[in-house]
Amino acid sequence: MNRNWQRCFELVRKKERIIIGLMSGTSLDGLDIALCSIGGSGMKTKVKLLKFCTVPYDSALREEMRAVIFRRDTDLQLLTLLNAKIGSLHARLVLQTLQKWEVAPEGIDVIASHGQTVFHAPASFHGLDGYPNATLQIGDGDHIAVGTGILTISDFRQKHIAAGGEGAPLAVYGDYFLFSDEREDRVMLNVGGIANFTFLPRDGNTERIFSTDVGPGNTLMDQYVQRHFEGLSYDRDSVLAGKGNYHEVLLDALLEAPFFRLGFPKTTGPELFSMDYLQKAQERSGTGGLAKEDVLATLNRFTAEVVAEAIGRCFEGGGMPVIYLSGGGMHNPLLRKNLEALLPGVLFRTTAELGINPDAKEAVLFALLANEMLAGDAANFGRQGIPMVAMGKVSFPL
Structure with missing residues (x-):
């Protein structure tokens, strides 16, 4: 042989x-x-x-x-x-x-x-x-x-x-095998370049389990920093975005993509959520003159909004899961603050508490x-x- x-x-x-x-x-x-x-x-x-x-x-x-x-x-x-x-x-x-x-x-x-x-x-x-x-x-x-x-x-x-x-996303397999638990409904939220999550109901019913991309995670923020802040690859500890304020009109323009109206599961990537996507949103909203820190703060809020909306859509009938975070976005303090504001009462943890x-x-x-x-x-x-x-x-x- x-x-x-x-x-x-x-x-x-x-x-x-x-x-x-x-x-x-x-x-x-x-x-x-x-x-x-x-x-x-x-x-x-x-x-x-x-x-x-x-x-x-x-x-x-x-x-x-x-x-x-x-x-x-x-x-x-x-x-x-x-x-x-x-x-x-x-x-x-x-x-x-x-x-x-x-x-x-x-x-x-x-x-x-x-x-x-x-x-x-x-x-x-x-x-x-x-x-x-x-x-x-x-x-x-x-x-x-x-x-x-x-x-x-x-x-x-x-x-x-x-x-x-x-x-994509393929996380459903590992999430289901490793993290399902009959004691609580869980959302395994990964905020990498793209944000995605797996929903794990406590009843273990595979007909209810799914994994989906929801929109940009860090990708737009990282691309913007790399283009507009020389020598930096990302906004460490939200220092830059923390100096700005998010802009509602630009945020509304960013949320107009047909992708957000698609059902679950769905996938996306930086091919869609690019600097061209941001530029067109600024042109439509007349926000091309915003301070760089305000744009970055808006992109941060944008990620939080699409994550919160997608998770909320899964629980329109009431009740909320425990959310277990992973990926680079969990280290972004402003993003964590925005998520907590948009999902009040939800318990946020990390997969470290589950041994990974x-x-x-x-x-x-x-x-x-x-x-x-x-x-x-x-x-x-x-x-x-x-x-x-x-x-x-x-x-x-x-």
Whole structure:
């Protein structure tokens, strides 16, 4: 038998697998690396986060990636080159991190790599007859597998689309397996570049469980800071937005996108919520002369408004869940303040209280999806509409 398939069969039979989850988000700040021990599968999944870190990208790589991501006029040669370059870089960063942690690569069973999203195009966004939902991530899995000598599972979103989904958000699988609880209704709110949440009813009814994007998380705020505040990549601790005041007229213009009238579940990305989107909203509202701090404060409020409206829509009949935060937005004090004002009486916590570092949650999710690919079985998520979790493509080392 081919030794690589023999290795796969051995991994399937293991009671516990050591899996590294890799996540690189739309903020382009760096590579999240989560070292996990995962036992079982499905509702019997048990995850221990052993180590976690974020390795920052250098400024030159960020600029290269900004030249190709979320753009319709991408340089195809640069895109092709970056697919290989980022895969090889991620392999090196994994090996360097394992050395720092004093963990031997031979002790790692699998690497689960999300890759770097360069364009996300659900049909609701592109609107082109005859074309399906689509998404594209780069950072080739074969380069990671060969570079590390570790079996790698990557490109998770394509199976979701092939089976009828939009390729995102995929958090429903990990959220359902790890965080469902009969004692309380839960909303697992992740505020990354895009804000999304999973609703977990206490009754565990999969017909009521769903995961959805709701609109911009940090992406518009980050893009605005990068364009208008030299040397800064984001508004640390809301220092800039805290000096301004949100503007109702601009806020109303920002809320006009047809995306907000779509039902759940739905997906979106920085392809829609871009600086062009902001510019057009300012033109319509006659707010082009606003102070930069006021614009940033308005973008902050905008994120809070779309999150609060979406969560409130799920609970129009009364009652509110406990909201568990993860993602970079949970570190934004003004955003937290806005959310608390718009959702009075709601209890906000973080996934740290559930045993998972909230900064590591997305990387852990892809480790879990790799585990399901190896050891899981079909699972029906009702409204989510995708009766499978075996996502990802396998790349063997040499």
